[in-house]
Structures are given as C-alpha cells and as structure tokens.
Amino acid sequence: MSKPTPISGFPEWTPAQRMIEQYVLDRIRSTFELYGFAPLETRAVEPLDQLLRKGETSKEVYVIRRLQGDAEGPAGDDSLGLHFDLTVPFARYVLENAGKLNFPFRRYQIQKVWRGERPQEGRYREFLQADIDIVDRDTLAPHHEAEMPLVIGDALRSLPIPPVRIQVNNRKICEGFYRGLGLTDPEAALRAVDKLDKIGPAGVTELLAATAGASEAQAKACLALAEISAPDASFADAVRALGVSDPLLDEGIAELTTVVETAAAHSPGLCVADLRIARGLDYYTGTVYETQMIGYERFGSVCSGGRYDNLASAGNVRFPGVGISIGVTRLLGLLFGTGALSVSREVPTCVLVAVTNEELRAVSNRVAEALRSRGIPTEVSPSATKFGKQIRYAERRGIPYVWFPGADGAPDEVKDIRSGEQLVAAPGEWTPPHPDLKPLIG
Secondary structure, eight states: OOOOOOOTTOOOOOHHHHHHHHHHHHHHHHHHHHTTOEEOOOOSEEEHHHHGGGSOOGGGSOEEOOSSOOTTSSSOSTTEEEOSSSHHHHHHHHHHHGGGOOSSEEEEEEEEEEOOSOOBTTBOSEEEEEEEEEEOSSOOOTHHHHHHHHHHHHHHHTSSSOOEEEEEEEHHHHHHHHHHHTOSOHHHHHHHHTTHHHHHHHHHHHHHHHHHOOOHHHHHHHHHHHTOEESSTTHHHHHHTTOOOOHHHHHHHHHHHHHHHHHHHHSTTSEEEETTOOOOOTTEEEEEEEEEETTOGGGOOSEEEEEESSSSEETTEEOOEEEEEEEHHHHHHHHHHTTOOOBSOSSSOOEEEOOSOGGGHHHHHHHHHHHHTTTOOEEEOSSOOOHHHHHHHHHHHTOOEEEEOOSTTOOOEEEETTTOOEEEOOTTTOOOOHHHHSOOBO
C-alpha cells in the first residue's frame, strides 16, 4: 500500500487540537442552551433542487451516488447532495414538522457541512458549523434580531480566543436607500456593494453602473452609505444626512438602532453598525451580521447570518426567521495556524497507576476504578517495567501524577512528577488540585 497523503480541504486535528475543539463546542453548546435553544441534528444529504435554491452554483455541492446503482430503480441518487450549510436542512425540517413544533421555535445545530470551494487558510471543504435560529409562523418579532448578537457575544467571550466585533447592518436600510435614489434593481446594487472589500470603490462604481444602472451620482451616494460606521445609534444621523428618504429606509434604521442599543446595553463595544455589510445571499431581508476576530480581520468573518422572511413557506404559510452561524472549524483553523491555542497536556489522563508486576495488575486496576468513580481521569500503566520507566511514560504523555499501589501492607502513594512531591494517599479520598483534573485550554 502506498503512503497515504492528506486531502486538501478536509482537516484532521491532532488529539490535542481535538480536545481544544471539544472544549470550544461544549462552551458554545452551554451558552446556546442558557438562552433556551434546543438541540437539533438533521440528515447530511438534501435534494439537489433544495440545495440550489439559495443561488449557490452546483460546483459547490458534493453529489451523492452509490457505487452500484439500482438498475430497476430511479435514474440514480444524483439528485442528492451533501448540505453545504445548515440553513437549507433546517428550513426543510421546519416545513416537514411544522405541526409538531411550538413557535417561535428556537434551535441550535452543531454539525459538519461540505462545500466544494478552493481550500485556503481558514476555508475548508469539510467543516463544522454551530448555528442558532429562531423561526416563527407568519411573523417574527424584530426583537429576536437584537437577541442574536447577545448570544454570539456570550458564546465567543466564553472561549480562549481574541476579542470579537460583530458588524451589523439592515438590508432594509440599503434597499430603501437605493430605492430612494431611484435605482430600479436594489438587489443588484446590494451585490455590487458587497464586493467593496474585494474590488474597491472604483470597481464597485463600475459594477453598479453595469448591473444596477447607477449613474455616477447614484454610485457616489451608494459608496457614501457604505462608508458609514458607528458603535452606537449615531449611524442613523449619518444616513439621514445623505438626504435620501424612503419608508423602507426608515424601517431599517429603526430596527438597526434597536439592535445596536440592545447590544451596547448588554456588552459595550460588542457591536458596530457598519453599512457596508450586505451579505450577498439573496434571502436576507432584515438585520445581517458578520463577526471578525480582532487581529484576524484580514481573514474575514468567522460568524455570520441574518434575518430571512422567505426561506421556508408552505402555501400561504410563511416561516420567517433569524439565524447566525459560527464557523467553528474556520475559527479554530486560523488560531491553530498561528499557534494561538494550546492545551496543558495532550491526553485527558490525570493519573497513571503504576503496575508493580503483572501478577498484581488487578490491584492497580482496582485503584484506577476507585479514582474514576470519583471523576478523576485515570489509566493503568501498559507495562510492569521499572517504576522509573513508568514515570517517564507519564512524562512523555503529560500525565501529572503517578500512583504507586502499596505492597505488603504498605500504604499507597501518589507522586506529582512535575515537582517530585510524593505523599501517602487513599484512592477513595485523594483528589488532585482542580487545575490538574482536566487539561487546561489557553
């Protein structure tokens, strides 16, 4: 067999990195549940026609097919694909189970997704997302849009990562402003402005003219709107100073003001109104969010989402919602790449129980069982070599304590192999210092 090689875009963490990932997931999950979100997991595949509804190209979707097709069945499983985010499967789930759900329905979902894009730092083909959504029947109160940054701010603040800044905008502001300018294709204008960071003002001006029919003056006004940024509700005065009016614009300003003021009351500095944030996906209809880690801004958003009114509907019944997604693998990949995250030891084990000789292994097993029953992660030495070698085995793995069962009536002893301190102990009473019980993430 030839030597295996990694597959680009499909990360495999080391055990130490995996422990960090699990810690991060536990913290995120805990915060989501503190806010009353219930867990959900959906299937990995969806019909292709559903996956492509959001305007994504088929090049990004991994198609599922059996190696041996069913000759007498349908044309094949080519109509199925791996989901590339968690929004489409969640919308489908809501439609299928609407009669069983209590609305507004609050769910969190932490799952892998697959996307066939070009791998690069912080961007993968297989990655883990952590989503929250609030969905209601027919109407969704705007205050839910103000709640999203609070949840995400608390979740990310609980992690050993750099501070984050959530940039917020409201699509109604942009669309209302473009309408007030007289542009007939607000969505084309949104998509053009969304490329501002990539192609610059000159490129956006050309794109606005080509796709939205904007004059030079209209394009200048669109760019002026996009330049508005404020950590408080003063953004509203800056927008009005541009002299454009439209009812939808007024509605968007009011909603975004609530989001910014709610966030400032909960966590000053967490949110900033940034009117260049457009989120190019067509289904967003209200508040939109993008989140950057301070010091990692060049990599873009690690958590994004927004309000949507038309993603899920059945006949005359609509299920509007608001959601936001943490790119867990993206976030961790960036931090792993710079060595910004570490763990105090590479194994969960706190205590290694030494084995005096193989005939007495059962004694060591009983000690381990007693320690584990009290929540102390413990393993038994794999071999009954000299105690010095068993200690070195623990050192190599980062295990802080070695337990020596007493022989011929002597008491047991436990050794802190970092300090060399050794003391008499009983497995039903001894407890390690709290910082040593589990690996520390930092």
